Amino acid sequence: MGDALGEQSAESEGMTSEPVTPPRSRGRSRNALFLSIFFLELGAAMTAVALPLILIDQYGLTASSGLAFAARMIPGMLLGPVAGDAVARYDPRRVAVVSALGSAIVIALMPWTTALWQIQLLSLLVGIGHMFGGPARLALRPLVLKEGEELAGNGVLVTVERLPVFVGPPLAGVLVTTAGFHVAFLAEAVACLAAAVLVLLVPASPVGSILRPQSSSTPDGPQRRDGKLVAAARHLRRAYATGIRGMTAAVTRDRFLLGLTLTGFTYVAAVAMGRMFLLRLATESFSEHSSSVYGYLLGSMAVGAVVGGVLVGRLTRLHSGLLYILGNTVEAVLWVALVHVPSATTALLLLFLAGITESVATAVFFAEAQRRLPAQLAGHYYAALIPLTDAFSLVGAVAGASLAAATLLGASLTIGALIALPVLLTAPWYLRRDGTRHGHLETDGGTHAQR
Known part of the structure; x- marks a missing residue:
């Protein structure tokens, strides 16, 4: 699969792996991407504190509450290759924006829930957003870091990822204590919205246009008569195979x-x-x-x-x-x-x-x-x-x-x-x-x- 993708890329005339970007524009794009990662991680760090607090406050510390908190990890563990397929086939910038917007909506709904199963479901959806958003932003780095900047640039990236670890938790705690859960989760949603907006300042990647299929039609017509469920299962299996092979x-x-x-x-x-x-x-x-x-x-x-x-x-x-x-x-x-x-x-x-x-x-x-x-x-x-x-x-x-x-x-x-x-x-x-x-x-x- 890797060789086939490489050949497909090589055969795409007029396409380059990295667009020619002026240094000043590249610097703005780099700052935008890193700030986007900062706000995304800030929201995640705040959620890591606010979510267990609201669970303990409303439902107590039980196995079901623990499942609600751990549900965020399930999508990435089970469906990670699907995210890889999306990032490889489509513009990673678009994937990052959509996942951040979806996460913002889901997080804002958290304090409005009335049953534990609703929080479990929303937590699962938060995990799906993170599953797509993380790989998409990492795939955008080559567009903003030129050759020779990899070590220094990724050093800044590590700093950007670590800052929310000790900024987010106390901020979430203060907001929960002084303003309540609604304000705390709204602040987390705003952080995700900021992450989505900032990604739009990063140039589009040419990779998705190379790999995106030209047509969904098959020799048997626009869609084989296997039904949508079978087609979805086939796509999921193909995504797993592609991710592992890749x-x-x-x-x-x-x-x-x-x-x-x-x-x-x-x-x-x-x-x-x-x-x-x-x-x-x-x-x-x-x-x-x-x-x-x-x-x-x-x-x-x-x-x-x-x-x-x-x-x-x-x-x-x-x-x-x-x-x-x-x-x-x-x-x-x-x-x-x-x-x-x-x-x-x-x-x-x-x-x-x-x-x-x-x-x-x-x-x-x-x-x-x-x-x-x-x-x-x-x-x-x-x-x-x-x-x-x-x-x-x-x-x-x-x-x-x-x-x-x-x-x-x-x-x-x-x-x-x-x-x-x-x-x-x-x-x-x-x-x-x-x-x-x-x-x-x-x-x-x-x-x-x-x-």
Whole structure:
């Protein structure tokens, strides 16, 4: 499938992978995209606080309430390839705008619900919006970041994504406390609307026009007589096959990208496990202020991630593979050291440093994925990546809760091993110079044009 898409792209006369955009216009588009991501993540961070608060306030803490909160993750885990198919076939900008507008409407309806099943349904719809919006915005990065800006630009992206992590929750809490749920959810909806408007300032992508089918007709007529339900099932099956093939085609051609993908899975499992570890650490080691300390620990890492996103732009002369190895290895050591800290202050410092290293490694991940992904496979890759990372995160959270309850030392060692060992085992893949650049990938058979 990947080869077929590449050939289709190459055969499209007059089409280029990136429109020729003046530097000033490109800068405005880049700022618009990053601000759009900021507002989208801000709304998501606020929802992550306001949604459980309204559930506890109206229905109490029950398994059904937990299902309502977790329902946001279900669409991405089950239907991620559908989003990849949409991003690959249509303008990612249009997909991003429609998903943000839909999310704004759904979020604004949350406080008007009268039954738990209604919140569960709306939460599911929020997850569908995120399922489409995330891959679409990531697929737009090559249109606003020129060659040579990948690392610095994605460092800013990491900062933009991390800022809402500690801005959104307290903002949602203040709004709920002072103005009520209606105002809080309305503010989240406004953030989604702002994200939709800002995406319109990003240039349209040529990829969708290349891949969009010319006609829906078939040899048997405009639509085969299988019925709409069968046709929808066939399309869903094709979307899954296309997404899996697209991701496989991307990573099997490039060991650097393959290594990033595999180590990304183990990393998100470690981070989910780390949250459970920090909760137990705050309770056992800093029991006098356990609840507040846990929030501070998470916030300290978020602040470090913001700082790291700013600093990574100054590291562009260093080999990106070396940065990725060092970032993950140092972070693993910091997690293991947490179990031996004498005070909460020391733990806050270590997590601040861990946030910096995590941010650097994440910026390398996004930058190298942008360099190495064929434009026609980017949507499929991210739509397949996101549900898989959600699944690993879920496994990490469940395993981390059990392990942290049994032994803090064992949990910290496991977290460190999940972060560092996969990276160290695949280290040669990041250090070799394989000739991979923006539009070309050198293989045994020559240079294959990707865009």
